[in-house]
Amino acid sequence: SAVISQKPSRDICQRGTSLTIQCQVDSQVTMMFWYRQQPGQSLTLIATANQGSEATYESGFVIDKFPISRPNLTFSTLTVSNMSPEDSSIYLCSVEGASSGDYNEQFFGPGTRLTVL
């Protein structure tokens, strides 16, 4: 399994500002994922980030709002731009684990709890 850390663990931000969330993995991985978990809701995939290419965004998420960087195989950042209270969520990064079959399982970071006032 992979060990994943995220910074910050939580933050309280003002409307209209931006926050960058960092995700660090203890091993090199090809694919990293960013999810959002709104209060009382399930996880929704925001985008998939591969090193050396543009992130692939899911329907309803755009690069201007959630720019992602993937500078190397162990690190990624997600920025939540021009925040509003509706962006208050837990943001999680995940990585694919070692293949043990046809499909890879994913390991998740501890999450970043964001509150926008």
Added chain:
Amino acid sequence: GDSVTQMEGPVTLSEEAFLTINCTYTATGYPSLFWYVQYPGEGLQLLLKATKADDKGSNKGFEATYRKETTSFHLEKGSVQVSDSAVYFCALNTGANSKLTFGKGITLSVRP
């Protein structure tokens, strides 16, 4: 598109009670199925998985069997403990871009 449906919660049980959490899915192709658990204040952890029909995943006393005929992956435990109190998510992965599709999650509270 792919989807996962979990039974409505929350669920409250007494210690040592039997647990069943229902999960059904809709998917193109042949998905792998997962149960993830989120303990209070912690991140998401993989609890168990099954990659093909009739496979049984098991871990920490929890079990789930991949039933292709009923498109289900129900989670069971014979005797729950207070430490099992958490949110449980059913999920699937069809391998297309490795995307995980999650159910809504269900909160389990176990009373002493």
